[in-house]
Amino acid sequence: MADAKVIPFDDDRSRGGGAQRPVRRRPASGGRRKADAAAVRDAALSPLPGPQTGEAGPGPDAGPAAPAEPVRGARSAASGASGDAGGAGDAQQDGAPVTAAGETPVTADGGWDRRIAGGLAFLRRRITGDYEVDEFGYDAELTDHVLMSMLRPMYQKYFRVEVKGIENIPSEGGALVVANHSGTVPLDGLMLQVAVHDNHPADRHLRLLAADLVFMLPVVNELARKAGHTLACAEDAERLLQRGEVVGVMPEGFKGIGKPFSERYKLQRFGRGGFVSTALRAGVPIVPCSIVGAEEIYPMIGNAKTLARLLGFPYFPVTPTFPWLGPLGAVPLPTKWTIQFGEPIPTDGYPPEAAEDPMLMFNLTDQVREQIQHTLYKLLVQRRSVFF
Amino acid sequence: MGKVVLVTGVARQLGGRLVRRIQRDPEVDRVIGVDAEGPGHHLGGAEFVRADIRRPAIARVLAEHAVDTVVHLDVTGTPLGAGGRTAVKETNVIGTMQLLGACQKSPTVKRLVIKSSTSVYGSAPRDPAVFTETTPPKSLPSGGFAKDAVEVEGYVRGFARRRPDVAVCVLRFANILGPCADSPLADFFSLPVMPTVFGYDPRLQFVHEDDVIDVLRIALHEPRRGTLNSGTFNIAGDGVLTLSQCSRRLGRPTLPLLLPAVTWVGSALRTVGFTDFSPEQIRLLTHGRVVSTVQMRETLGFRPKYTTAETFADFARSRGPGLLPPETLAEAVDRVAAALSIGVLDGAPVEDGGPAVTQTTHSSGQPG
Incomplete structure (x- = not known):
């Protein structure tokens, strides 16, 4: 369970202290992971839901940026985008708390411009059908x-x-x-x-x-x-x-x-x-x-076999919440x-x-x-x- | 002494084009075109014999002209002029039987080329994504042209067994498209609003008319060194297009319907004779079909000039713009970009447009 705290949360990581940061990216070597994880165990055992209430500082600032930011960071690093974007992503990952609080308004303009431009280019390709799929239909x-x-x-x-x-x-x-x-x-x-x-x-x-x-x-x-x-x-x-x-x-x-x-x-x-x-x-x-x-x-405690046969499914799950709570039970x-x-x-x-x-x-x-x-x-x- | 080639189904565009083309081949002495009806187009000086291949008279034609190569193109899904599905099926199946019977009797026939279709594989969700020539279909086509093609291939296999001295080449064409294609699928793509099956985006493959002519020529001549032109081959352009891509590239909006409704609309359209929206056509437009063309490249030695996408582009140009031409849409996007005073980075690595932006993109761009 030691590694359980090593969570790919951008905003959590930024608050959790230095030890967590290197681990956030892909685990390159087992040894380093272990060491980091040990450090993290002490540093970051503060419970997950904590930060929202505990840290007022980056909270409001992270608000508008938070939904999109982790996604973008992960993406630009993962897809090896052009230097600029990759750099921005890295900067955000490494210099976490300060940049998140201080630089966001500055980079946001350029970032949004690029993002809208990218989104429009994407939209353009999609609506004109100008993209490729492979023989399996992989888009x-x-x-x-x-x-x-x-x-x-x-x-x-x-x-x-x-x-x-x-x-x-x-x-x-x-x-x-x-x-x-x-x-x-x-x-x-x-x-x-x-x-x-x-x-x-x-x-x-x-x-x-x-x-x-x-x-x-x-x-x-x-x-x-x-x-x-x-x-x-x-x-x-x-x-x-x-x-x-x-x-x-x-x-x-x-x-x-x-x-x-x-x-x-x-x-x-x-x-x-x-x-x-x-x-x-x-x-x-x-x-x-x-x-x-x-x-x-979905803890499956029962199987409505007749219903499954009727619907043509291999099984029909009955869990403590499904189908009793309706759509809510499907969460x-x-x-x-x-x-x-x-x-x-x-x-x-x-x-x-x-x-x-x-x-x-x-x-x-x-x-x-x-x-x-x-x-x-x-x-x-x-x-x-x-x-x- | 050169070849004497007999081509069936010359009253159709494809047959006419093939006849005109092989007239110019130096190895070919004479070309005899056969069809039950006179062709509306000229045959470039080839001899035309009006004969119904469903009747034994075809044997006389073979004997009279000492034909050594038979190209059987009269296996099609659409009736020529008047005549319904029954007449088409008769020509496909009984015509093939008569023709094969005649070939079996003829001592001069050395080579037989049959136009078949990849629809012999059917379309089912349990099928592998890519069919090779040896893939057994999971669900045999239950009717329509696909069933005809399966039966025709069955008779051809029987013929090949009985006459091992005749080189038999079965070409399974993917959907043939091009400026003058007259297939059910071409009709479908000409509808102003294309009904599609809700929740399915089939993968389609096309082959260009020009490539069809070229591959038929490869099949009816002697094989080139290092290649073999008898056997069964899938013929299709490289690459795959999904139906949603096709509709966007054509600029024709789609109307997604639930599967039962599609069947109903299909039969309604068929009744008014607008397009052949047969059940197997609907299955194709539900589950799609992709075939492997490795044998075509490596054994037959044929490289199509047009990819699937190029074939479709050529077809789209010939059909004129739809209701939502892609150029107009692209311009609209450019105008939005200009209004926001940012350049759309064409070809640049695309940043994420933010979840909200991309999701709306997806839902607006998706027909299903």
Whole structure:
């Protein structure tokens, strides 16, 4: 739980003191992280909701700038924008409290001009249809500028996702990220996508493999395709991996996401292990990934099977609040999330015919599964509370 | 001795263009155009034989002219002139059967080229994102032109088995567009307001008419060194456009309708004979379809001159502006930028426009 305070909050960080700042960016080295985290534990144990009331100083000033600022900072650094913008972002990250209070009015004019100009250029491209999508329907521009910005508040403020071991995703070439699946609604996949997008030093984009249900639902399928998701089938996965993309898969599928609350953090069967043979054929490493926190967002205490059958869904969740409170019950609980990427498991050492060897497939599947399960237990032991 | 090429379906634009083009090829001695109706356009001096390929008379034509290459283009989705869907299906399926029967009897036929369509793959949410030539379709097309194409391909496979000495080339074309395209999709894109399916933004691929002619020429001649021109190939331009991009580039607004309503509007439009809005067309406009063209490049050795986007641009130019021409919209944005006395940074890395700005952009820009 030591690392739990290392939260990518721009305004919190600015108040929390120096120790927190270096950690805020991607965790470059484990050693430094540990040290920082230890320092942070003492310095920043002041509770999260505190700052709003405790610190009157930067409060009013941060008011107008706050909603947009963290997003912009993360973006400009992540997408490696032009020097000017990157510089501005960095300055804001490093010189936090002073600049936030003092310089905001000065830079705001130029910043807003640029921002409006950028927004208009974006608008212009969108309404004239002058943008590219790839063969899977992935609209990189829309994803970067709109979809990610819509998810980021949830990622940063609501679930306060903490990412560890992002360096385990290679900077170039394909990789298959295999994660556990939970939470009744596949928010964990989306958060995983934001985590990779915002934290990876080489700006990798995670391409998720989604269930066919996603592509049957209107609106959902459109957004999923634009965000770069595609159907979880061997053909698509292999095609993406051969193009050198980072592909995310959750082999538990509906068994994992729709399991009752009492079985939380118990990994289900990993499908038929198809992901291993796909990775083997493409010769890409498998990166196990453990997500803690998603299990508790919708504690599923019951399953209305008849209703599910009627609607054509694999399950229909009944939680303490849903469907009793109506739409209010559909608000996820604000749990604290941790996403840990584990040591990659190389697959390029195997001969090509190994993908046809069922025993090897089972062993590798088990290895990946065990690694994720162990990391889950480790993270759970470290976790202080579900919500903080 | 040069080739004697028989082309079916020359009364259509595509057939006419192909005939005129291969007349000029030095390897080709004679070109015989066949169709049930006289062509409205000239055939560049090629011989025209009015014959209905649904009748056995086609065998006589083959024998009389000692044809060695047959290009079967008369597999189409739209009726030519009068005649409904039944006549089209008859020509597609029975016509192909008769033609193949005639080819099987003919000792001179050495090469057969069939125009098929990527609609044989169907469109379903459970399909992989990209079809290769060997992908089995998850849901076979249940009717319409797609089913015809599946049946035609089935007969062609049977023929290839029975006559292994004949080189058979099946070309599965993506949606053919161009200045004089007359496909259902071209009609759809000519509607002033395009009805779309709410909540779906299909991925589409196009192939330009000029590329169709070029690839047919590659298929009907001897294969070049290092290439093979018998087998089944997907033919499509590079890249993908979504339907929303198409509508914006055309400047034609869309009218998103719920799926049942689309079916209803489709049948209404079909009744008044405005456009062929068949169920499989609606499925295409719901789930979209993208095919892999690796075989086309590597085995057939064909590189399309037009990408999907260029094909569409060429088509859009030929159709005239829509209700919301993209140039006007772009100008409007420029004027707003000028009013705010800031230059729109074209090509510059775009800063985030602030969540509020980008979100409104998205909702106003999205048709769905």
